[in-house]
Amino acid sequence: MLLTRHAESRLIKRLTKRRRLERLYSALWEFLDRSRRIDVNERVVIFTDGRKSLVCARLDCERLPLDEIKKRVENLKGTYRCVFPEGRLAKETAPTKFLSEIPDGEYCFYINREKRSLYIGGEEPLLAITFRPAKRSEREKVES
Template sequence: MLLTYHAKERLKKRLAKRGRLERMYSELWVFLDRSKRIDVNEKITIFTDGRKALVCTRLDCERLQKSEILERVRGIMDSYECVYFDGRVAKVTRPEKFIETVPDGEYCFYLNGEKKSLYVGSEPPFLVITLRPAKREERS
């Protein structure tokens, strides 16, 4: 899962209570563990725990081996927001350094140079749009 600026602000206010990226993602993963998934359509998914709802959209990704991912990120010297979903790791670092810590295998890979974000995981990534109070039909 990757976060928009708006989603980061919402998570900070409603879940994490702190602005550190690691803290926001750890609270996000705890929320996802206790939530149920509602697929609205092929692009929009809502995760809800009955009180709050996380609205997400699916991002397009590529399935690549770890070695291919390393080749793609080799020349990047800037710090990126890197997320490894399976290991539940999120930190701001250089992508090449981050990918070296990921175990070998095939992963869904998403890189956005404009927003400086990188996702690696076994499932396709979601972009979190907002965290809002759950609607009546999401509470049951």
């Protein structure tokens, strides 16, 4: 899952109280583990624990083997925000260095060069839009 700046600031304010990327993502994954997923439509997904809700949008990705992903990122310079949810890895690092920590296989691959973010995972990537208190309908769905 990738984060917008707004979602990141909301997560820091309401969930972690820390700005370090590793802490932020570990708190996010804990929230997702205890949350229920609600598919609103083909583009929007909400994760809610009954008190708070994380609103996400689906991103388009490509399914590629790890070798092909390495070829695509080998010329990238600078640091990127790299996320690998299966290994619970989230780092601000060079993409080639990050890919050396990922086991071989076929993954969903998404890169945004403008925002300098990279996602590699088994499921399609989600972009967290905001983190807000749960609406009444979301609270009722969790309780039942």
